[in-house]
Amino acid sequence: MFKKNSPLQSKSEIILRNIVVTFMIVFFSVFLIIPIFIAFAGSFHEWNPLSGTYNFLGFENYKNVLSSELFLKSLWNTFIFATIAIVFRIILGLGIAYAIYCPLIKWKSFFRVIFYMPVVTPIVAVAFVWKFMYNPQIGVINDIFGLDINWLLNPDTALIAVVIMTIWKDFGYAVVMFMAGLYSLPADALEAAVVDGASPWQKFYYITLPLLKPMTLFVVITSIISYIQAYVQILIMTEGGPGTQTYLTSYIIYEEAFVKYNFGYASAIAFIVFVITAGLTLISFRVSSTQK
Structure with missing residues (x-):
């Protein structure tokens, strides 16, 4: 995270920047990175969320x-x-x-x-x-x-x-x-x-x-x-x-x-x-x- 390396940067400014960066990391992790990994794992399965089916197929789907x-x-x-x-x-x-x-x-x-x-x-x-x-x-x-x-x-x-x-x-x-x-x-x-x-x-x-x-x-x-x-x-x-x-x-x-x-x-x-x-x-x- 950001650290204070200039007297022009106030403590509140550093805290605000850290909050914004943390929020962006959490946002992209929850709504982008994690869904990508879930979809990639699901591509190797017979996956039907409605019926709860999640059977491993290997490369069969591909x-x-x-x-x-x-x-x-x-x-x-x-x-x-x-x-x-x-x-x-x-x-x-x-x-x-x-x-x-x-x-x-x-x-x-x-x-x-x-x-x-x-x-x-x-x-x-x-x-x-x-x-x-x-x-x-x-x-x-x-x-x-x-x-x-x-x-x-x-x-x-x-x-x-x-x-x-x-x-x-x-x-x-x-x-x-x-x-x-x-x-x-x-x-x-x-x-x-x-x-x-x-x-x-x-x-x-x-x-x-x-x-x-x-x-x-x-x-x-x-x-x-x-x-x-x-x-x-x-x-x-x-x-x-x-x-x-x-x-x-x-x-x-x-x-x-x-x-x-x-x-x-x-x-x-x-x-x-x-x-x-x-x-x-x-x-x-x-x-x-x-x-x-």
Whole structure:
């Protein structure tokens, strides 16, 4: 704990700091660390809290998960979902942020608020609204584009429809992050590029974009973590259907744990997903470090 090593620190200040630090340690231990260890232990058991079942199975849950066609399909669906959402999140976020950053654009704060509003809107509300918009009878999307598609019940369009909704909701996060990165760029480097006769595209490609690599990496990593855990929009809009076309790994965890109460199997999936997420994050760091 903190000790008094400066006459400017009062005894009450040290006591307050120790109380805060102790509270944080207890809080994270009770609500994060201990549940993780319980779930990890439970992944090796047949675990049903409702019936009181807790039978040791060894690695049986992990073997069943890795041999499950549904899990492997959900991994592929998650890969498609996350890749498309991340790519468009970065492209739209960076493009709009750079447009707002332009000196010719006024009311910058207004545009930041407008684009960030969907991000802070509850995902449940957004999913229900988009589900209504996708409705083939009364939805506005078919009316606007003159289409006749049952978006959420068509195996060819269901996952893409969910991805489009997710991109719309989340790209404002990237807008705000990239704007923060743009305003932190060294002005002397940009001014030197202008003096040297660089065109706007050259200034963006050779100066702005490389300097934004740390922020881009941050957006990519947070997006990977977020989209691998996505399941609420699937639960509300498609419930994994039609068939298993929109099953994501996190949705299987939800279904196994809170519908079937098979907590051991769900915990095994959760830790496999954790390893995959950690691996993708490490790869992102390595790729970024090799490009410096």
